Amino acid sequence: MPQVHRVSVTRLRPADSPRLAGIDAEHVRRLTETSDALPPILVHRATMRVIDGMHRLHAAVLRGRHDIEALYFDGSPDEAFRRAVQENIAHGLPLSLSDRKAAARRILTADPQISDRAVAACVGLSGKTVAALRRLSGAESAHLNTRIGADGRSYPLDGTRGRLLAVQLIAERPDAPLREIARDAGVSVGTAHTIRGRIRRGETPVPAGSPAAQELRASLTPSAPESAPALSCRAFPEVLRSLSRDPSLRSTEAGRQLLRWLHTQPVLTDDWHHRLDALPAHCTDSVAALARKCAEVWQQIAREVERPKGR
Template sequence: MTVETVRIDRIRPADSPRLDGEDPDHIRLLAESDATLPPILVHRGSMRVIDGMHRLRVAQSRGDTEVAVEFFDGTELEAFIRAVQLNVTHGLPLSLADRESAAARILESGESWSDRAIARMTGLSAPTVARIRARSLADGHADAQSRLGRDGRVRPLNTTAGRLRAGELIDSEPNLSLREIARRAGISVGTARDVRKRLSRGEDPIPARFLPGPHPATHPAAGPLDPSGPPTADPGPDPMDGSYVSDLNSLQKDPSLRLTGSGRFLLRWLSFHAISQENRASLIRSLPAHNKARIAYMAKCCSRWWAEFANDLEQPQELRDIPKTG
């Protein structure tokens, strides 16, 4: 960077990651030193100090009217991140509270950096950033649906929809290459390979950690419904009731279901509903308030669809074969 001489009265104080501001003792030590202080780093767009507030205070205390400056070009968020990075690696180090506060601010910016990427910016561990993220979400801040990693690659947080699509492709076009499946489903080749292996073992293509549910776009079409009305059948036991789980395990071992595309489709949907009360409550707490009414509506649609599906199953075959009119 080119060093320029700038009048001190043009420079604005830092948008500092330091919660307690400058340290008077550190300013005094710098003022007493005979060493030539390096230029300060300033954000060109706002003229705020990024790195060097202590050096600026020393210059002011000496009565200087100008100071050596290097300019940084970027957004204000990028300038703040640069300030954090520089104060983590040299000079008067940021305290743990300073770094955790900086991580929270970066998370609240809405950018999609991963926990590891933010940890690297702030000098924290990835688990610490994950805890800060959880607190931020609990306070109502939205989270991105994908994360930007340290390697610059964007990765989705949940590949449920892509895994479902991959499973459909494998069922309908078993000779497709993994690369083509990955391209069509919007997932990595490694994820496509995992889906194929899981299906070959008769398992669900979606690991348990991705439950409780698929992407909304994967809901089966239910036809015209009146979701405000009560279900037409008893919804049955709680999904985590022992008999439900036992029956589900038995069905998953049945070759007539797990070795057919329609059977695996049904098993996936039955698995999605095996959610404990605790996990359901946690899921509800994590949902954005502005979408809860819409999600409730969709849940009622699904409930009505399942009730009608159950009624159809309970009817004798000869009645199910009669075309519906009306």
């Protein structure tokens, strides 16, 4: 429980306030007239600046008080400003949209490495709004490779490697907690949750067209020719191994069933001749009919999977 101190009003300095319009006289009057006990103000110990509670301080002075209850905050001036924004959003007289945007710009200028989400959570704006303010304010810096998230951890601006690692970890540990996956992959819990959700829905683990998707495809593409008709017998096992490494298949029951089906008995051109030597004459017609039917079905499957989506 934070310790409450009684502080002389003469020791306190004006707030480094996120309110562009300053003190609201009408709000001070309402506080002066209330009979309810007001909560302690928040003071930056190092500078004795009021972080939160300037309206309460003015009301106390108008009431003739010589001291006021206060809590101390220990941190840098920039941290004190962010705390002031958070406190003013959480209670009391709300900050205007202009106040919150100005606060976001100031935070981005002071700490360009902080993430859009972290700023958004602090000032009560959307991440997209903060990103736009960052571009307009020039707070984007080309030499910065990481951002500091709302959890205080450092995340790379290009999250390709982390996302790919998360895909791999989810495939290897499908039942692992998301926080564990996020920690080991160096991504946010939200990113890990999104990747797992996409895999479970049978979608690509990362959005198509993203750098992570391109690198994922490259890592899973075998050296064999891409088109099915040109697939050589030697490349066949590598194609199966490549499919078996694909987390989109490994992480769903339907995908695992498909892999088991594909592995059941692949027939290659160089291993079936000796098996036919043991085929009795009276069975040839039946085996030939089965082979033709299987070939027909596999041709249908090939045409279906090669058909462009949405047609």
